[in-house]
Amino acid sequence: MTPDALRADSVRKTYRGRSGPAIEALTGVSLRLSRAERVALLGRNGAGKTTFLRIASTLLAPTSGEVEIFGHDAIADPESVRPYLAVVPQEGKPFMHLTPREQAYTYLRARGFTRETSKSRTEHALEQMGLTEVADRLSITLSGGQRQRTMVATVISTEAPLLFLDEPTIGMDPFARRSVWDSFRELTRKGSTILLTTHYLDEAEALSQRLYIIDRGRLLAEGTADDMKRSVGGTLRVSVAPGNGVAEQLATFGPLVRDGDTVHVITSPGRIQEILQLAAHSNLTASVGPVTLEEAFLRVVGRSINDES
Numbered sequence: 001m002t003p004d005a006l007r008a009d010s011v012r013k014t015y016r017g018r019s020g021p022a023i024e025a026l027t028g029v030s031l032r033l034s035r036a037e038r039v040a041l042l043g044r045n046g047a048g049k050t051t052f053l054r055i056a057s058t059l060l061a062p063t064s065g066e067v068e069i070f071g072h073d074a075i076a077d078p079e080s081v082r083p084y085l086a087v088v089p090q091e092g093k094p095f096m097h098l099t100p101r102e103q104a105y106t107y108l109r110a111r112g113f114t115r116e117t118s119k120s121r122t123e124h125a126l127e128q129m130g131l132t133e134v135a136d137r138l139s140i141t142l143s144g145g146q147r148q149r150t151m152v153a154t155v156i157s158t159e160a161p162l163l164f165l166d167e168p169t170i171g172m173d174p175f176a177r178r179s180v181w182d183s184f185r186e187l188t189r190k191g192s193t194i195l196l197t198t199h200y201l202d203e204a205e206a207l208s209q210r211l212y213i214i215d216r217g218r219l220l221a222e223g224t225a226d227d228m229k230r231s232v233g234g235t236l237r238v239s240v241a242p243g244n245g246v247a248e249q250l251a252t253f254g255p256l257v258r259d260g261d262t263v264h265v266i267t268s269p270g271r272i273q274e275i276l277q278l279a280a281h282s283n284l285t286a287s288v289g290p291v292t293l294e295e296a297f298l299r300v301v302g303r304s305i306n307d308e309s
């Protein structure tokens, strides 16, 4: 049997500072990625995404647990797995005194690719990331979004068997984000495996074939975006704001998901009319839409993904 691209079992991480209480960043995370899969780790700020990615990419030792990459023990023998990996760390920056073209090319040469391969891969990645026009400018003169695209271009050009990307599209405009998504789809078609973290629901949905929801260091849900939406218990969402005063009545129509003052009722098309009437009688605003990953996230985590508290 060919081993999975990544297998993590009961990974724990406790940060112990010199002062203050210990922080349990991961409390037993187990996950698997098959070969050529695109998987997203979705969670709020502080959920533990970066900690997990740093451990899986051998940059940080876990407090306990196991990580295997293509069947090799990543914790006991990190050197054995590094050739399989390429990583875009959170807030990673390109070398400021290299141009995007030099950065990608040099990185590929350092990883042992020939001049020809390095050159053609570099040009392809620069084009994919829309960097052709700025490819010969020093990175120090580029915008934040262009630097981030340079980081992604450098790492995708490796076509490494397993890619870890920590919030890869942060700071990018919508057009650039789409180019990143396309490049990831191309990579998995060619056989690479991708694990990315994100706190963008649209990104997790558009990009991943499967996703894990993580909160406070533990995985709370796993499945496709459609699985998660179905698990909310209906196909339509009626949002009533402020809905707390009528929550009890709303609950008779289906499961409730709360987001601050707004109460979402998950229901079926046949019940919509009654709910809208109920809202209108109480002078409340109601809107109807399909169930989205947002409701799934709220139900699983109990808080909105953008809730910083």
Ligand SMILES: Nc1ncnc2c1ncn2[C@@H]1O[C@H](COP(=O)(O)OP(=O)(O)O)[C@@H](O)[C@H]1O
Binding pocket: 015, 016, 017, 023, 024, 025, 043, 044, 045, 046, 047, 048, 049, 050, 051, 052
């Ligand atoms: N080096 C560190 N020392 C102490 N605590 C840390 C360190 N890095 C992260 N943490 C804490 O661990 C938790 C998880 O952080 P992180 O993995 O960065 O989450 P995410 O990437 O999902 O935002 C947070 O509470 C964070 O404050």
Ligand SMILES: [Mg+2]
Binding pocket: 049, 050, 051, 090, 166
């Ligand atoms: Mg992070």
